[in-house]
Amino acid sequence: MRAMVYGGRTKHIIAYPIAGGTIINFVGFYTVSGAYESLTPYPGKWMRDVSVERIKKCYEGFEEEVQGLVQCIRTATARRIHILGDVPNYAVDRAAILGDAAHAMETNFGASAGQAMEARLERNGTRVTLNPFLLQDAYYLGRLLAHPLTTLDGADGTTDVATALKIYEHTRLDFSNTIVHNARAVGQTYDFDNAMGPPPDFLARLRKGEDREAKEWLEKWRGNLNKLWAFQWDTEAIDRDWATTEELLKKAAGGQ
Numbered sequence: 001m002r003a004m005v006y007g008g009r010t011k012h013i014i015a016y017p018i019a020g021g022t023i024i025n026f027v028g029f030y031t032v033s034g035a036y037e038s039l040t041p042y043p044g045k046w047m048r049d050v051s052v053e054r055i056k057k058c059y060e061g062f063e064e065e066v067q068g069l070v071q072c073i074r075t076a077t078a079r080r081i082h083i084l085g086d087v088p089n090y091a092v093d094r095a096a097i098l099g100d101a102a103h104a105m106e107t108n109f110g111a112s113a114g115q116a117m118e119a120r121l122e123r124n125g126t127r128v129t130l131n132p133f134l135l136q137d138a139y140y141l142g143r144l145l146a147h148p149l150t151t152l153d154g155a156d157g158t159t160d161v162a163t164a165l166k167i168y169e170h171t172r173l174d175f176s177n178t179i180v181h182n183a184r185a186v187g188q189t190y191d192f193d194n195a196m197g198p199p200p201d202f203l204a205r206l207r208k209g210e211d212r213e214a215k216e217w218l219e220k221w222r223g224n225l226n227k228l229w230a231f232q233w234d235t236e237a238i239d240r241d242w243a244t245t246e247e248l249l250k251k252a253a254g255g256q
């Protein structure tokens with residue numbers, strides 16, 4: 001059993017096994033036209049139960065495999081996904097934000113394959129999974145604030161807390177804002193939006209196996225997604241970025 005993404009216009013589904021393969025987590029997305037562009041919070045309840053009938057109706061026309069999954073659903077919850085735009089600052093004086101307060105994003109990097117990239121801690125036999133973005137924010141913040149070159153007042157060749165927080169912002173702000181945009185672009189690609197709609201009769205043509213246009217489109221679609229996901233495979237980025245961050249801290253403390 002493996003994670004699957006089923007794409008469709010304005011809708012996609014992410015399904016993956018959990019609980020040792022005994023349960024399939026079915027996450028169905030439905031993009032409300034104009035909701036993102038309106039830049040306003042959803043006025044109704046952000047979370048509520050929905051009937052299985054409604055789910056069936058939503059994914060009518062998807063392939064047989066999806067219909068099979070939908071038949072297995074017993075209960076379902078609908079959630080509105082709220083995201084942030086380009087946040088201008090993560091730190092002001094001695095206050096800083098991290099996590100969703102800084103970069104709430106569409107969940108497209110978090111579910112399915114993303115699960116495998118999350119840090120896992122074993123505590124008293126309980127498995128705890130942590131959001132990689134939260135972990136990374138906390139990693140830089142923790143190392144900066146605990147650094148011997150950071151002190152409350154920045155005296156004697158050290159740097160003060162406000163400057164250390166600005167360095168955290170420097171490391172995280174542009175990167176995280178880009179990831180917020182990319183998470184949306186991944187969803188749009190799954191939804192065949194952002195000029196990534198397949199050519200007419202795509203599936204039938206692809207199944208025949210000889211259609212060049214269909215194959216080329218699939219390669220382009222796949223390449224687009226690979227580029228958006230690429231940052232997740234760069235396991236050395238965190239060490240590289242820490243080295244740069246520490247250099248900034250040393251400079252701010254008066255070192256070369």
Ligand SMILES: Cc1cc2nc3c(=O)[nH]c(=O)nc-3n(C[C@H](O)[C@H](O)[C@H](O)COP(=O)(O)OP(=O)(O)OC[C@H]3O[C@@H](n4cnc5c(N)ncnc54)[C@H](O)[C@@H]3O)c2cc1C
Nearest residue numbers: 079081098099100101107110111112114118130131132134
């Ligand atoms: C449907 C869905 C699926 C998701 N799936 C995944 C996934 O598979 N993998 C993944 O990595 N991420 C996933 N996420 C995202 C993940 O849940 C968030 O990124 C993460 O919970 C953010 O943590 P946080 O601590 O920044 O914010 P939160 O978890 O929102 O915590 C903020 C806390 O602050 C409290 N609070 C708010 N205001 C105040 C106040 N004034 N005073 C005191 N306390 C306050 C809130 O009650 C809350 O407990 C998903 C999110 C959604 C909605």
